[in-house]
Amino acid sequence: AQKITQTQPGMFVQEKEAVTLDCTYDTSDQSYGLFWYKQPSSGEMIFLIYQGSYDEQNATEGRYSLNFQKARKSANLVISASQLGDSAMYFCAMREDPFRNTGNQFYFGTGTSLTVIP
Amino acid sequence: DAGVIQSPRHEVTEMGQEVTLRCKPISGHDYLFWYRQTMMRGLELLIYFNNNVPIDDSGMPEDRFSAKMPNASFSTLKIQPSEPRDSAVYFCASSLLARVGSSNTGELFFGEGSRLTVL
Numbered sequence: 001a002q003k004i005t006q007t008q009p010g011m012f013v014q015e016k017e018a019v020t021l022d023c024t025y026d027t028s029d030q031s032y033g034l035f036w037y038k039q040p041s042s043g044e045m046i047f048l049i050y051q052g053s054y055d056e057q058n059a060t061e062g063r064y065s066l067n068f069q070k071a072r073k074s075a076n077l078v079i080s081a082s083q084l085g086d087s088a089m090y091f092c093a094m095r096e097d098p099f100r101n102t103g104n105q106f107y108f109g110t111g112t113s114l115t116v117i118p
Numbered sequence: 119d120a121g122v123i124q125s126p127r128h129e130v131t132e133m134g135q136e137v138t139l140r141c142k143p144i145s146g147h148d149y150l151f152w153y154r155q156t157m158m159r160g161l162e163l164l165i166y167f168n169n170n171v172p173i174d175d176s177g178m179p180e181d182r183f184s185a186k187m188p189n190a191s192f193s194t195l196k197i198q199p200s201e202p203r204d205s206a207v208y209f210c211a212s213s214l215l216a217r218v219g220s221s222n223t224g225e226l227f228f229g230e231g232s233r234l235t236v237l
Contacts, residue, residue, distance in 0.1 A: 033224055043207060045228035052223070091161065095224055105174060106151065106226055108161045 002026065003107035004092050010113045013082045020067070021077040021112045023092030029053075033095045034075040036066065039111070040088040048090075051075060079114075087116045120144070124210050124229035132237050136198040139232045142191055143212030151226065152185055152195050153209040161209075167193065179204075200236045207231045 013019035036048040067076040092109040123142040151166040165175040187193040211226040
């Protein structure tokens with residue numbers, strides 16, 4: 001089974017509108033971390049936002065917020081007031097039990113390509 | 119603090135040649151990861167290290183690929199012999215292990231990638 005599923009290969013949003021990028025995950029760990037990364041056309045991977053499994057409140061970072069629904073195992077990224085510079089590929093990722101002292105890898109989804117339309 | 123440093127940024131080589139990609143992780147990080155990214159296969163984990171020890175190399179495509187981490191500040195990914203299907207962007211990333219009570223999230227810090235083209 002896929003650890004991270006992103007079902008939207010491509011999304012379009014009008015400039016200044018909000019957009020939600022979907023992410024579901026699969027883990028049996030109680031402690032885990034969820035991450036979103038942005039990859040613009042220049043290729044670098046930029047960390048956007050983090051949600052810990054024990055965090056009771058949804059994470060927010062500026063125009064980014066993470067809609068965390070633990071029971072549904074979803075961690076959707078919400079970008080408010082979209083800007084042209086938000087056009088990029090977005091990856092959802094999970095790290096299982098980050099406090100485990102032995103190896104734990106990151107799992108990445110296949111990504112969603114977001115295009116912001118002027 | 120300097121980020122993850124990868125070299126070379128671009129490499130063009132001919133089939134059959136040896137390729138060595140290099141990575142310097144962020145000082146103090148426990149973990150180092152090598153990823154490969156292609157349009158067809160997306161982002162694939164090749165191998166990762168914890169405290170310089172390889173933990174999982176099940177993503178390494180075949181025996182032509184090898185990775186080493188001789189010390190905490192340096193890792194290499196070697197392809198010998200290279201083939202056209204190895205053409206991809208190779209990312210190195212490092213992280214700290216998240217610890218209870220710390221503000222560290224355990225996020226991955228990526229290098230800028232090494233774009234490999236094998237002709």
